[in-house]
Amino acid sequence: MSTKSTRVAAMEAIQEAARSDERIVIISPDAVAAARATAFREEFPDRVIEVGIAEQDAVDIAAGLATTGMKPIVVSYAGFLTMRACEMIRTFVAYPGLNVKLIGLNGGMLGGEREGVTHQFYEDVGILRSMPGVKILCPADAQQAKLAAKAMLEEEGPVYLRLGSGREPEVFEDGTPFAFGKVREVKKYGNDVAVFAAGFIMDRALKALEQLHQEGVEGTLVDVSTIKPIDCEGITEVLKACDCAVAVEDHNIYGGLSSAICEVACQFHPCKILRLGLKDVYPRSGVAAELLDAYGLSVQNIVDAAKEAMKK
């Protein structure tokens, strides 16, 4: 499966939007290169605010800019943004509901795989999900990341866009739509089991669905690209049809996609749901594919979990 950078794709959308919206400005805590925004900076040199390695400052400056009507986008690594500048996001962006966009790079193990724990971030979604007023987008590949970035800019108020390392597997064909706030059925063989996934783990979830199909288990794969607000109605509909599910995410199992799915399920359609993600441990450095396999996110792990979920 070929790869394409979600970072490049998202920035293409932002650069295109900036041509017709002069309010768009990028705030960089030394992250222009990381965010693949050098072309943006060449085209709009006055619309990149470079603050040096200072994420807290970047978020507060974005808040100040937004009060004047600008549309700032802060780009940084997911953890430096959501952890180091956590309070700035919460108090000075989310609380007043300012129109600040946040792009977090290296989301999950697939992000900073070889860098190790300091540069892998599996808490970002959980942190932001607990903040009132922040919307969270977790696109599955570059094609979706571009549409997600466009949707983010069209949405008023704080939005977080989770991106990866720049080597994300291509899952979706051109023309695949992106719907803000809605789940989307990626593939449906039947209602034996539902597989919910978000982000760059989608290719593995898709392979697992195919393998299940080969083995006679007919499942449905659902892309939950908007983790907040969560699509209660859409998820409930799938749960009612399948009555068991697996949730797959490149994030700690606490606070992210699987938590959100379980919150919906326990209120609207309680059923057996197995959760595949990082099991509350800090992983190691390694090649992405090996790392995901080592920490329980292989295709076989998903297949096994789906079969387990089907057992009553």
Add this chain to the structure above:
Amino acid sequence: MTVDELSRIANRLRLDVVETVHLAGDGHPGPCMSIADIMAVLFFEEMKLDPENPRWPERDRFILSKGHACPILYAALARKGFFPYEELKGLRSLGSFLQGHPDMNKIPGVDTVSGSLGNGVAIGTGMALGCRMQGIKDNYVYVIVGDGEEEEGIIWEAAMAAAKYELGNLIVFADLNNHQSGGHVTDLSSLYPVPDKWQAFHWHVQSIDGHDIGAIRNAIAEAKKVTDKPSIICCKTIKGKNIPYMEDNNAWHKRTPTAEEVEIAREALRDKM
């Protein structure tokens, strides 16, 4: 306005604080008193504001970075006509829009959330950049920071960014009363001397008596002449200034005056308002 008139306004604001914190039964009166003279000059002489149109894009901006001193901000806004004076008695009460710390969406005239210390200079940097990028000329972003909050690292992150972008439209007052919640600033940290540090960060630096109305005016005029650097006006001040039992007494960082103490304050300020 004359120096005497502004000085009387500052004292009126001080008494407003004593009275409203007493009625609310909660708040930080001491930190309001050291900035009263700066507030009087900014709100009643210097700043371009329109109480009828609080979000007027070309207005000057004001950030009370030491947001716990909001009773005096609310008093200034009320006396400026942003909302009825009677509203002050609702301070910190459910049902009132006067939140425990400034809220830009609930309180007319408040330009940003503040209260979590250290953030005002960075937010002001963003505002100053935003105004400049949109071609708004002849407006300024004013920030008041406490001395204790300059212990926060983000202050210095913002100091670097504002200097890098040569924000001549950003004017910061440092309220140097040498008190913070836990004691003297000089005991809790190695922050002092303050002006040297801002100098090192390439700011235009002035040092004045923060209770000298004339000096505050002059310092603002000087700051406005510098167009390629942000300005800091380091103000030597007295926490609790002009309220006899509060002066330089950190017990009044957060404390509610009794009815008797309100009377003492009224008496002390009677001929000075």
